[in-house]
Amino acid sequence: MRVFNGVDDLRAAKGSEVGTSEWLAVEQDRIDRFADATDDHQWIHVDADRAKDGPFGTTIAHGFLTLSLLPKLISEIYRVDGVRMGVNYGLNKVRFTSPLPVGSRVRGRVELVDVADIDGGVQITTKVTVEVEGSDRPALVAEWLTRQYV
DSSP states (O other), rough: OOEEEEEHHHHHTSSEEEEEEEOOOOOHHHOOOOHHHHHHHHHHHHHHHHHSSTTTSSSOOOHHHHHTTTTHEEEEEEEEEEEOOOEEEEEEEEOSSSSOOTEEEEEEEEEEEEEEEEEEEEEEEEEEEEETTTTTOEEEEEEEEEEEOO
């Protein structure tokens, strides 16, 4: 876990790789619960029998499930101390670059792309890559914007 002590530490780290999270298994139960939460029950996600004969040979996680794991993965990579609060500001770009088969393990990798002054704090742009254990291709690459207020 990398700890930034305030926005000056963030500014100094601009352009650097921040770190990686621990591996996290994405099991069918998590996929099913996400399907229930979003009412997205497409068979490639929830029907293991049918998915065996599908294009991936098994069920796969929803792309948006993979995206929704970012806060959990990031919380293991870094935190910012000495600020009043941090908020999610949005995403500039998200790409689901490969399917995420059930049972796969993923981890987040973060690069600090930019730190820009805003009224009351800074806006952080991070490149977040969700790597899949044993795969050359990540499941997701996103440019995520957060704001830290002092």
